[in-house]
Amino acid sequence: MNEQNFTELLSQFNTELSDTDVSSTVAVDALRVKFLGRKGLVTGLMRNMGALSAEERPAYGKRVNELKQEVEASLEAAIEQARLAELERKLNSGWTDISLPGNGLGSGSLHPLYEIREEIIDFFMNMGFHVETGRDIETDWYNFEALNTPPDHPSRDMQDTFYVADKVMLRTHTSGTQIHYMEDNKPPLRMIAPGHVYRVDSDATHAPMFQQVEGLVVDKDISFAHLKGLLFLWAQHLFGDKVKTRFRPSFFPFTEPSAEMDISCVFCQGKGCRRCKNTGWMEIGGCGSVDPIVLKNVNIDPEVYTGFAFGFGLDRIAMLRYAIPEIGLLTSNDQRFLRQF
Amino acid sequence: MIVSINWLKRLVNIEASVEEIEEKLTALGLEVEGREEPGKIYAKVMVAKVLECGAHPDSDHLSLTKVFDGKQELQVVCGAPNVAAGQTVAFAPIGTELPLPDGGVLKLKKAKIRGQESHGMICAEDEIGLGDAHEGIMVLDDDLEAGTPLVDLGFYDVSLEVNVTPNRPDALSHIGIARELAAAYDLKLQLPSPSFSESGAKAEDIIKLKVEAGSGCTRYVGRVIENVKIAPSPAWLQSLLRAVGITPISNVVDITNFVLMELGQPLHSFDLDRLKNGVITVRNAKKGEVLTTIDHQEHKLQESDLLICDGDAPACVAGVMGGVESEISETTTRVFLESAWFDPTTVRKQSKRIGLSTDSSYRFERHIDPFMQDFASRYACQLIQEIAGGEIRVGTVEYTAPEHQSVPRRVSVRLARIEKVVGIQVSANQVRKLLSGIGLVEESCCGGAPAANAPELVFSIPGFRPDLEREIDLIEEVARLVGYEEIPYAMPSFVAEINQLPQLEQIGRKIRYALSAMGLHECLSLRFSSRTAVEQVFGPAQDDDLRTNPVPLLNPLSEDLGVLPVSLLPTLLRSAGENEKSRTPSVRLFEVGKGIFPTEKASAKDSGFQEIPLVAALISGVWENDAVSAKPATADFAALKGVLQSLSRRLRTPLRFALPANPESFLHPHRQAAVYAGEVHLGSCGEVHPTVAESFDLRLDTYVFELDLQKLADAETTPVYTPFSRQVTVTRDVSVEVDEKFTHEQVLEIMQSIKIRNLVEIQLKSTYMGEKLEEGKKNLVYQFVYQSPDRTLTDDEVNKAHTRLRNFLAKSASIVLR
Numbered sequence A: 001m002n003e004q005n006f007t008e009l010l011s012q013f014n015t016e017l018s019d020t021d022v023s024s025t026v027a028v029d030a031l032r033v034k035f036l037g038r039k040g041l042v043t044g045l046m047r048n049m050g051a052l053s054a055e056e057r058p059a060y061g062k063r064v065n066e067l068k069q070e071v072e073a074s075l076e077a078a079i080e081q082a083r084l085a086e087l088e089r090k091l092n093s094g095w096t097d098i099s100l101p102g103n104g105l106g107s108g109s110l111h112p113l114y115e116i117r118e119e120i121i122d123f124f125m126n127m128g129f130h131v132e133t134g135r136d137i138e139t140d141w142y143n144f145e146a147l148n149t150p151p152d153h154p155s156r157d158m159q160d161t162f163y164v165a166d167k168v169m170l171r172t173h174t175s176g177t178q179i180h181y182m183e184d185n186k187p188p189l190r191m192i193a194p195g196h197v198y199r200v201d202s203d204a205t206h207a208p209m210f211q212q213v214e215g216l217v218v219d220k221d222i223s224f225a226h227l228k229g230l231l232f233l234w235a236q237h238l239f240g241d242k243v244k245t246r247f248r249p250s251f252f253p254f255t256e257p258s259a260e261m262d263i264s265c266v267f268c269q270g271k272g273c274r275r276c277k278n279t280g281w282m283e284i285g286g287c288g289s290v291d292p293i294v295l296k297n298v299n300i301d302p303e304v305y306t307g308f309a310f311g312f313g314l315d316r317i318a319m320l321r322y323a324i325p326e327i328g329l330l331t332s333n334d335q336r337f338l339r340q341f
Numbered sequence B: 001m002i003v004s005i006n007w008l009k010r011l012v013n014i015e016a017s018v019e020e021i022e023e024k025l026t027a028l029g030l031e032v033e034g035r036e037e038p039g040k041i042y043a044k045v046m047v048a049k050v051l052e053c054g055a056h057p058d059s060d061h062l063s064l065t066k067v068f069d070g071k072q073e074l075q076v077v078c079g080a081p082n083v084a085a086g087q088t089v090a091f092a093p094i095g096t097e098l099p100l101p102d103g104g105v106l107k108l109k110k111a112k113i114r115g116q117e118s119h120g121m122i123c124a125e126d127e128i129g130l131g132d133a134h135e136g137i138m139v140l141d142d143d144l145e146a147g148t149p150l151v152d153l154g155f156y157d158v159s160l161e162v163n164v165t166p167n168r169p170d171a172l173s174h175i176g177i178a179r180e181l182a183a184a185y186d187l188k189l190q191l192p193s194p195s196f197s198e199s200g201a202k203a204e205d206i207i208k209l210k211v212e213a214g215s216g217c218t219r220y221v222g223r224v225i226e227n228v229k230i231a232p233s234p235a236w237l238q239s240l241l242r243a244v245g246i247t248p249i250s251n252v253v254d255i256t257n258f259v260l261m262e263l264g265q266p267l268h269s270f271d272l273d274r275l276k277n278g279v280i281t282v283r284n285a286k287k288g289e290v291l292t293t294i295d296h297q298e299h300k301l302q303e304s305d306l307l308i309c310d311g312d313a314p315a316c317v318a319g320v321m322g323g324v325e326s327e328i329s330e331t332t333t334r335v336f337l338e339s340a341w342f343d344p345t346t347v348r349k350q351s352k353r354i355g356l357s358t359d360s361s362y363r364f365e366r367h368i369d370p371f372m373q374d375f376a377s378r379y380a381c382q383l384i385q386e387i388a389g390g391e392i393r394v395g396t397v398e399y400t401a402p403e404h405q406s407v408p409r410r411v412s413v414r415l416a417r418i419e420k421v422v423g424i425q426v427s428a429n430q431v432r433k434l435l436s437g438i439g440l441v442e443e444s445c446c447g448g449a450p451a452a453n454a455p456e457l458v459f460s461i462p463g464f465r466p467d468l469e470r471e472i473d474l475i476e477e478v479a480r481l482v483g484y485e486e487i488p489y490a491m492p493s494f495v496a497e498i499n500q501l502p503q504l505e506q507i508g509r510k511i512r513y514a515l516s517a518m519g520l521h522e523c524l525s526l527r528f529s530s531r532t533a534v535e536q537v538f539g540p541a542q543d544d545d546l547r548t549n550p551v552p553l554l555n556p557l558s559e560d561l562g563v564l565p566v567s568l569l570p571t572l573l574r575s576a577g578e579n580e581k582s583r584t585p586s587v588r589l590f591e592v593g594k595g596i597f598p599t600e601k602a603s604a605k606d607s608g609f610q611e612i613p614l615v616a617a618l619i620s621g622v623w624e625n626d627a628v629s630a631k632p633a634t635a636d637f638a639a640l641k642g643v644l645q646s647l648s649r650r651l652r653t654p655l656r657f658a659l660p661a662n663p664e665s666f667l668h669p670h671r672q673a674a675v676y677a678g679e680v681h682l683g684s685c686g687e688v689h690p691t692v693a694e695s696f697d698l699r700l701d702t703y704v705f706e707l708d709l710q711k712l713a714d715a716e717t718t719p720v721y722t723p724f725s726r727q728v729t730v731t732r733d734v735s736v737e738v739d740e741k742f743t744h745e746q747v748l749e750i751m752q753s754i755k756i757r758n759l760v761e762i763q764l765k766s767t768y769m770g771e772k773l774e775e776g777k778k779n780l781v782y783q784f785v786y787q788s789p790d791r792t793l794t795d796d797e798v799n800k801a802h803t804r805l806r807n808f809l810a811k812s813a814s815i816v817l818r
C-alpha cells in the first residue's frame, strides 16, 4: 500500500459521496457500509496490516486512521444533512385539513335530566347520605296515609293520582321512600331518593311523569335551621355561589313547619325578569321539618328525634340550567334535542 | 282565592303598597300568584280643577272650559251638561288611550271642536271604567289635588290571586287575609258587628226545621225575611264582587256571596214562597232521587249525599249548590236564609261525585269555622235589611248536633320544643304576642295565671283555625310569624358513615357513560306505553307471556298512555320512527328504565307489582361515519354486537351470544341472538322484524337489544390477573372456505378441537362472500398466533406445529382449506 492507494481510495469515496443522494439517510448509510462497514473498503485496509513489517505498521496504521477519520467526518456531515432533509420532508408533506370531521362513531349524549340527577346524588352522597331508588308503584299507605294524608282530605287534591288497582298507584312523589327507609333503618338517618313520579297533569309546564329527588335527615337535635343551612349549600353547589335562597311558609301534610324554597332567579340574578314573573325568585322545591305523626307511623319517638325532609323537581332544575322552554322536550327522545347535551 | 285590595281596606286600615302587601302575604305562606289591575289602562287619567266654564261660541250644548292639571291651564271643550267652574274632575290629557265599548281604543289628540282647541277630555264614569253613568262628568272630592293620577287614589281596585294551601280555610275569606295583615303590621282588625231590627211573626211559626241526626249537618241556622225588594245591588257591592270574579246578580244573592267572601261562611237563600211544605228537612238522599241545580244540571243522587229538602222534596245539594225550584228570582219577596255547618268529608265526596265544585263546597270541605253560622246569618240579615229593605222575622229556626264543636280546642306549646324544632329561641311574651295577633287566646295553665316566663303556654284555638290541633301546629305558627327569614342558616353535624351507590345506580352510570361514548343518545321516555305499541312488538295477549298483558292504568290520560311499560322497546321504536321523520341519517338511542309486571303480594303492605330494571338500545342508518373516505358503514348485526361487546368489556361482564331457544317474534328470525352471562339469560338482540319495523314506520334497518339490568349487574366480575408470556409471537394465516351458513363459531370449534403446542390464539382476520366464490360459500381468513411461555420459537418448530394443524383441518368434511 502506498500513499497513492490512500489518495485514490479517498477520491473514490469523495466521488461516490458526491453521487450519493445526501437527502436520504438510507443512501448515506449504504455509503457508510461500503467504506466503513465490517467488509468496507477502509476497514479492509486495516486487515492488510498483517502483511507489513513491524517497522512499517505504526505509520501505516496512522495513515489508515487518518483516512478513516476523514471519511467518518464526511459521512457524519452527510448523515446530519440527510436527517435534516428528511425531517424537512416530513414536516412539509401530507398537509391535513384539520377542519374535516373526525371518523368513527358520532358523539352520543347523556340526558340532561340524568346529568342533574347524578350531580345531586353525588352532592348528598359526599355528605354521607344513603341513596334509595324506591319503586314507581306504591300503595296508598306509603304514598299518602303514612305521610299524614288521609283519604278524602283536600290535600289529596294537590296530587292527582294515576291508579293501577284499588289503593295501588303510580307514586305521586318520592316521599313514600321516606317511610320505606324509616321502616327499614333506625336513626340517625340520612337518605336521598331520586325517582320518577306521576301526576294526572299535562301542559307546557306539567308532564304526567317527572323526576324528583327526596331527602330525609332524622337525628337528635335536627332543626329547621339545619334544613336552611344544608339546602342553601346545595343551591350554591348547583347554581353557583352567588345564588340566594328564600324559604317561605307552605303546607305539606308530612312536614311541619313546611316551606317552599325559592332561589334567586338564575336569569336576572334576582333583579326581576319575564321568566321569574318579575319577582326575582324561582320556586325550586318543597321542604320542612318531619311531622311528628310521620315519625310515629314508623315507630320513631318524635320527642327524642326530629328531622327534615325535602323534595325537588329535577325537570325544573334541568329546564332552568339549560334554558329548556317546554317540559315535554325532556321526554321527546328527539335526537335534535338530545344531541345538544 | 281572589282578594280585593279595596275589600281588605274595609277590614284593616292598611297603608302599605300593593307590592308590599303581596310580599308580606307570600312571606306569611299565602303565596300571591297573580295580580289584576283593571285600572292600569287608565293610568294617565288624573285629578283636575275646572277654573272657568263658559258657553262654546259656536254650539249651544258644548261648554268651553279652562282646566288646571296641576302644572298648566288648558282649554278643554266639554259636552256634559253638569260641568261647572270650581269642580274637581277626572281629566284625560292628550295622549291618553281610553278603551271603547266596542273593543277599540280612543287615543286623545289635540282637537279643534267647532273651531275651538281642546287639550283633553273631562271624563264621565263609564269612560274611565268606574261605573255606568254616562249622562254627566264625574265630579270628585274637592280635597283631591290636581295632577294626581286616579289610580293612585284607590279609585280602581286591585285584585290578588292568593294560593291558599288546604290547611288554611281561614284564608279563604277577606277577614282571614285581613287578620294576617293586621297581625303582621300590628293593626286592628275591624270586624263587622251585625245589628238589625226584627219584626212580625216568629220564624219558627213560619217554617219548621228537621235535621236528621248523623246526616253530616251538625249546625243549622235559618232566618226568615219578608217583603224583600229584589233589585240590582248598589255599586260598591257590585264592584267588590266583580273584583273577586263574581258576577253580581241581584241584591239578596249578592249579599250571600258577599258574606261568603268576607267571612268564609257559605250561605244559601231560598225563595220561601217556592218552599211549599213549610218544613226544611236535612237528610241523606234516597236511591233514585233526582235534583236539578241552578246551573240546570240534573243530578242523580246517592244515599251518601246530604240534601236540604222542602218537606221531603230535594231542594239543595247541601253545601254544594241549590236547586232551581227554590232559586231567588226577580219576583221573590220572601227569603229563607240558611247558614249551616256540613261535614267536610260528606261535602267533598258529593262534590267530587257529581263533579261540581263551588265556592261553597270548596270552603265546606276545608272545614269552616264551627262558631260562625249565627254571626254570618245576622250579618247577611243586616245587609239585606239595609239594601233590599227586608223585614227580618223574629228569631231563628236552628239545630245543633251534640257532636258539634261547642267550645274552642286548647293546645299547649313548650318553648324548649320550639327551639328544638325550629332552631330559634323565643320568649314566652314573644309567643304570646305572635299567637294572640292571629286570634289565639291564652288560657291559664294548671289553674294559675300564666307566668311571664312560663316554659309552656296554653292557648284556646278560634274556630276559624281548625288546622291548629297539636303543639307542632303552634310551633309552625310561631316560625311563620317570626318569619322564616329570621331563622338562621346552620349546618347539622353528621357522623361519618360508609356509603356507596346502590348497585343499579352504579351499573346504570357505567352503561350511560359507555353507550353515550359509543355514539348513542340517552333517552328518557314517559313510563306509559300504548297498548297498540306493545301489541305491535309482542303480539296479542297470551297467557304465558307477561309482556303481552301490560298493566292498564285505571284513569289514563289517553289511550296512547294507557298501560304500564313491559319493555323499553315499544317506546324506543316509536321514537325511532319520529326521529326518522326528521330525516336524520341515523338513529341511535338507549335507555335505562324498567318494566312493571303484576306479581304475588309478598305481604299485606306489598303493592302486588314487581319492577324489572331494563336497559335497551336501538341503532339504525349510518353507523361509522367517515366523511373523509366517504365509506360510511351502516348499522347491522355486527355493529349491534360490537356495542354489546364493548359494553361487556366496560362492565367486566363477559357476555355470550347464542341462537335463541325461543326466538323473539319481533326480531328477524335469522338475525337475532339470545344474550347470556354465563348460564343466565339476560335478553335478546337482533334486527327488528320487517313487519314490526313497518308498523312503526321505520324505513331504516333497525337493530335493538334489551337486557335485564339486575341480572346484568349481578353478573359483574372482578378481573384476576393471569401471567402472560413476554416471548416473541409468530403468526401464520389460514384461509378456509365453508358453507355460507356454517358459522364462525363452528369453524372455531373444529380448530380448537385439536391440541397444538404453543398455539395461543386464533383470530378471525376477514370474511368474504361474493362473486369470486361459488354461490352459498364463504371464505374466512384466520390468524394463528404461536408463542412459547419461556423461549423464542424457531421457524422450524412453528412450521411443524402449523403443518399438523393444517393437516388436521384438511381432513374436516365441513372445511376446505385454501
Ligand SMILES: [Zn+2]
Binding pocket: A265, A266, A267, A268, A269, A270, A271, A272, A273, A274, A275, A276, A277, A278, A280, A281
Ligand atoms: Zn328573573
